[in-house]
Amino acid sequence: MSTLVDQLATVVQRPKRADAARNFDALVEAARAVFAADGAGASLEEIARRAGVGIGTLYRNFPTRDDLIEAVYVGEVEALVVAAAATEKLPAEKALGAWLRRFVEYIGTKHALIEGLNRESTVFAQCRAVMYGSGEPVLARAQAAGAVRDDVNISDVVRLVSGVAAVAVDDDAQRQRLIGLALDGLRPVG
Template identity: 45%
Template sequence: MERKLASRPSSKLKDDTPTGAKTLRADARRNRDKLVEVAAEAFASHGTAASLEDIARRAGVGVGTLYRHFPTREHLVEVVYRHEVEALCNAAEELSRERAPDQALEEWMHRFVGYIATKRGMSDSLRILFNSNSTLFADSYGKVPIALSGLIERAMADGSIRTDVDSTDVLQALSGTYSMPNSPEWHDRSRRLVRLLMDGLRWGASKTRVP
């Protein structure tokens, strides 16, 4: 049975235990990284019902290994959240190098939906962290809006989306998926929203491109 530790917020929760992380052996680091990766998928797929024991099993480690790295569910959630924010921001740079501006924007918006799915699955623990002294939200504040703004500015300069776009409006529309009813259709509905937003952004653009 999963340890009942989730209700104990800590003011000392940090991202990657900076000093300890540097001294992890290579195999311990691999285990830790795999746990974070699997946890993100589990939270996105199973929400707050995601089991830490199942996460450990899918990562190929014992549950004791999970608790050595992440003593509570909140420790794990905090690291997963930071990892997801960084991955989303890094994706903006990567997609900008590899794809046409409007296509990079559209793909990033789909990845944002995946980020929201994981965030929804961690909602209970995130509320605990929000009410604790964790620096989680202060540290990550503003990173995602900046990433989106850069993608939109590039697409507007390219002429592949209209020029009267406010990135704050786009982010607000995308963020609305967080509060949509939790149903089997959530992912499909969210993807349709991205397509509708892109249709609107491309309408009236000076450059016509087939999506």
């Protein structure tokens, strides 16, 4: 379906031989669980154990820790792309807010994983491009409807909201208040 998402699988690729492909999947699944439990600094040997493979196999498929983190992260980005597509039904002035709220909710729970992400990597750059590509039409629609000022671009919007998503909050009410403030900053001036 989405050609955006298809770009993501290019760097670390799933091996073709049946046993190797099984191991690859087991590793990504184990990594998802262990990173969620212990954060991005989790033991790779623990991940290999959990996946039922040797540590050598982990390193053959994912030469660096970053490669493994990224493999998990790609899945998260795909979910955001789907969420952006889902806002098409909403009116233009509501769609951007809805997507961004979803964004914050999603990123907020994956905070530990994202902190461990190498922001210079190719995969990360691709993920960013894909995310921008999916959010851009939502922003453009809001701007065309006059709900959002014209002098911001999708990169500004995503980063402003990323900041709000990452910061620690007392409770959900404060998080909502912060998102509200950020969105108010996006409204046309005057």
